[in-house]
Amino acid sequence: MESRKATLIAALFALICAASVIAAQTGTPQTPIKIGFMVPLSGGNAQNGRDILNGFLMYLDEIGYKAGGRKIDLIVEDDEAIPAVGLTKARKLIERDEVHVMAGALLSSTGYALAPYITSMKIPMVYPVVSADDLTQRRRSEWIVRTGWSGSQPNHAFGEYVYQKLGVRSVVTVALDYAFGWESVGGFERTFVAQGGQLRQKIWVPISVHDFAPYLAQIPRDVDAVYALLLGRSALQFMRQYQEFGLKGRVQLIGGGTTTDEHVLPFMGDEALGAVTALHYSAALDTPENKQFAESYRTRYKKVPSYYSESMYTGGKWLIAAINAIDGRVEDRQALVDALRRVKPEGLPRGPMELDEYGNPIENVYIRRVERVNGQLQNTVIDTFPRVSQFWNFDPARYLSEPLYAR
């Protein structure tokens, strides 16, 4: 028994030692460009993280892991969707692996936690998904560019659309109770109410919600539309219960893009038909670039690309374009971050895009309706708002002097 215990201790220590020895062997004479990448790959957000990584891997394969005449080394870390873990992993990537540029993160909390560190280390970083408004507004960093979107961005456009084109006059919102929910609903409320619409009630559901019954019961039956901002499991559950409560067919369902995003859409049934949402991407977007992207993604991963998948395909394209623009001299970090803000690659799946001076994309916002085509649900694009800025048509300076959208 004693020797067994000793073996156990020895094995544990051997494991640690071996790992640190391997860890110490870094650096090769001919240095490739090192890209540090982190998303949640375990826990409840792993699937979204996996989608983001898939898009990036697909793009890197397309270009043969080469940019600016140098080889690309991709180092992937799992941030577990925990901000403190994300920070530890960022430290590992930057201080131990000595990456030249960083990309990734999914949650806003991780995005905010990383920003001061990234800024202090002066490492250029691409946020492909993190949508917290203030990251490119009141608390922006010169070292971070966002190739995704800000939470309120499509919703500003959507508020006007819902009033003008859908003829909706009164709305109840059902949204996840955290920053992403507040900013989405806040953006929608601002333009919808400015048009003359009435936001009757805002229902906030905890992110761990299991049953929507208590919330659905609060919805008055005489509103014109219900705006839902959900994602993942909560979106699936909501759709099912929306139908069970007899609301489907009586009250038009509208919402944020994640509610019917392709990461959940294939798991929904007829209950989702007719829902109208707004986002900067749809897998059913009818352009040659997107058709090609969606087709090769489907072939490679056997599923429909979600907006998460597209995010780092485009983010990767952006990053590589910037590296090419400075001929692969990524050691000059200032030049790299300047290039990231300057480049404007063409042929993105989501359509034309450029960065504003705050580091947030100006891009199309698509109004999508869930339809069944060839037996599969898809987000058919029914209208397009071209070149939407994070400030909509407000004056940036005034916009920034106002507080961030909150509950």
Add this chain to the structure above:
Amino acid sequence: MVALRAFVITPKLLLAGLCALFLLVAPPFLSAYWVGLLTQVVILGILAMSLDLLIGYTGLPSLGHAGFFGVAAYGVGVLSTTYHAGMWTSIAGGFLAGTLLAALFGLIVSHVRDVYFLMITMALGMVLWGLSFRWIPVTGGDNGISGIPRLEGLIGLPASGPIPFYYIALLVFAACMLLMTLLVRSPFGLTLQGIREHEPRMRSLGFNTWLHGYLSYVCAGAFASIAGIMWAYYNGFVSPTYLELTASSELFLMVTLGGPATLVGPVIGAGAIVILKNVMSAYTARWLLILGIIYIVTILWAPQGLWNLGKRR
């Protein structure tokens, strides 16, 4: 049993000495990344030792201990960013917030034992998490609070690299370990161990067992607060994940893996978990599986924890 352990030079003591020596002299020769990990080990080591006061010495299994850690961290975060308070005010504020909360919660939880204690502490921990998540004007909700100034800068040390902060953390760690060692060897600490072994007997001997349990809970909360303050300064931000149930249960695992009622064991547990997590996740996406196997192996072959290996029950 545990209390009157005689101190002779054992292989274990030698190992502990070597570890201490390593923590003291090795960091200047290590890369910044490893120094960062060691900083995490010593801060979480303080936290694990504080939980050991409850689990190991008093026999009170708490599943909400990360709560005090988190509240103290939020104290520092709120005071130093929203109110731009000075360093000492922030530290004192964080410490008082965590400790007073422990004193308050102690009044509720100290009346129950065993699984009921586990459940109530877990519930209170969840309440604190909910508060950090929903009290948005103060805590910033899900986004947390970032932009806490660096501690080295505040006390006039060069802010270059992770070494200065590491040694501050190590100093705090050593002080906390010394205090806790004195505590568990004092008559008070021996009484706690008596309560753990047989509470009715201690009561019939005339000890106020409720008061002892209560004070032990408050002390554990105070040391957890110190760890929370250090953690807030180390990361530069606070977020609700500090107070999550998973944080509390991981902490529980650090103590049980390392060996309860030893103080050194929980530090070893904290070290093993932090290092294994970070090193393994760099090489395999299946690192959770490996961590799980290690837990199972420990439970099967070393149910008393690594540091208690070879000791008779």
